[in-house]
Amino acid sequence: MTAAVHFLHAIDTEGPLYETLEASFERLDELFGIAHLPRTRDTLRQLQEGSIDLGGKQDEIRQLLRGHRINYMDNWPKVDAMLDRVMDPEFRQSRPDSFGQGWVYNWFCLDHVEFRVNPRRRAMGYHAIHDHYLQRIAEQPDCPDEIQWHFHPMSTYREAHRCATSFVNSPHLHETLARRIIERGFFPSVFRAGFQTERPDSNLFLEQWLPFDISNTALDPRQAWTDSIDLRNGRSGDWRRARHDWTPYHPHHDNYQLEGGCRRWIGRALNLMNRFANLEYFEIEKAFAQAAEGRPALVGMASHDFRDLGPEVEEVRDMIDRARRAYPDVPYRFCRATEAFQRTLDLPIDETPPLDLSLDLDAAPADDVPNLTVRTLAGKVFGPQPFLAIETRGQRFIHDNFDFDTEDGTWFYAFHSDTLPFDDVRRIGVGSNDALGRTCVKTLDIAP
Known part of the structure; x- marks a missing residue:
């Protein structure tokens, strides 16, 4: 069929x-080793015409310098x-x-x-x-x-x-x-x-x-x-x-x-x-x-x-x-x-649900440090974990690993001295795909 x-x-x-004439010749030298040539517009024109004998390299260089490729x-x-x-x-x-x-x-x-x-x-x-x-x-x-x-x-x-x-x-x-x-x-x-x-x-x-x-x-x-x-x-x-x-x-x-x-x-x-x-x-x-x-x-x-x-x-x-x-x-x-x-x-796009994740933040647990739980609500994450992104109060953007649950589809992240203190966190986000290329992005803003 x-x-x-x-x-x-x-x-x-x-x-x-942007590329200057000098930069064009630098690139040609890096690609073909022709540092001996005068770096002038007349030389460039001759290279475009293929009229300089370069030991067999001239045709490839001429093709490189065709108008579309250098404009x-x-x-x-x-x-x-x-x-x-x-x-x-x-x-x-x-x-x-x-x-x-x-x-x-x-x-x-x-x-x-x-x-x-x-x-x-x-x-x-x-x-x-x-x-x-x-x-x-x-x-x-x-x-x-x-x-x-x-x-x-x-x-x-x-x-x-x-x-x-x-x-x-x-x-x-x-x-x-x-x-x-x-x-x-x-x-x-x-x-x-x-x-x-x-x-x-x-x-x-x-x-x-x-x-x-x-x-x-x-x-x-x-x-x-x-x-x-x-x-x-x-x-x-x-x-x-x-x-x-x-x-x-x-x-x-x-x-x-x-x-x-x-x-x-x-x-x-x-x-x-x-x-x-x-x-x-x-x-x-x-x-x-x-x-x-x-x-x-x-x-x-x-x-x-x-x-x-x-x-x-x-x-x-x-x-x-x-x-x-x-x-x-x-x-x-x-x-x-x-x-x-x-x-x-x-x-099988029509046969499987698209990926969906939930982000649950416990900012003040009674007997633990602040922590994030990410759960798979539908579909399945491509790879071992979602991509974790954190923005600090000082506008640094950090990626870190999750901790894993004993069952697939759930991940944890704890905010403490070995990772990142929670009082320095401004925003949290996760991004992931499923194996079919369907994307899920979720973000959380942390109250000031």
Whole structure:
């Protein structure tokens, strides 16, 4: 029986990006080792033309410097002008899917915080980007888009234009999610890794709370991997051992690229008009062929919001139109991120109650310290515990572990000298998902 192809457009939503001529050459040197070239506009033009002999690197560099890839939008007015075009209902609906749905964007929002160096003029501050896209969605009636979570691990020298690999070394990791819960009533269900890079620490972190991950950029053997310096020997974006069809998989406990017994699902997303791991027509055709065989396909497409999304969407539409002619009986759907996983995996959304939690605070027990009890009222928490977030009176945002009951579905937290004195607590929140990607967020304000 024919299945469907589900398209998930995942935008690494990072806000404006500024790059000087000097910074462009610094990036080229870091990627390809060409420090010997004069850093002039004439040299840049010659590199774009491919007219400088670089020992076989010139074509890849020329592709990198194509107009679309280097024309960054360096301020919010430019980004918003682009969003006005691509979020317009007429643009969305110009080529609807098999069910009449127009194009859907999934905004995986990043926080640039705790950085000391910001040469690319990144939008700084907790929620700065998240709130911008919340507002954009709110301005459009019946907007189909979804907001999810993107994260850049902290570099050694706290540079906002760099993305490291260690969650453990990232001081803003827990505060980002704690603030989302308490200040915005939000908790993600789908994740995209910074530079598509995961490691054992992030694998285990995600396994605790997030059921869906759209970071896999494994290449089909028909595609060649780039030889740029930043991608050698698994330095970034390493999915060489992951599956390269359009079916999500459960990762292995020790290696996120291998299939194993973890709870969460990892889906595959290839880049649009980027310098590596690009989505090509044969991949779209592969997805339609998979669906024609009765196996639903989840096609992830990755972009950045500091580039013009219009040409990228049109390129995919052209490839879809071509595949439709080859597979006229295969339906396809533009999806929100959570929906794409739910539909592809045929999760029993209508057969199980959504997750619901209760928060009961005993602020002055007769024979105990103040304590919080979290109970599962309906559904089941994904992972071992909800994510606990606490805001102090001094506006620090803290994450901590719960204590466990002897039965599943109940957790405790005691406020005392080994954790946090209750008189320093301003707000408490918990965020969690169930295995089907349905989210529950609850918060408590503590009386002054």
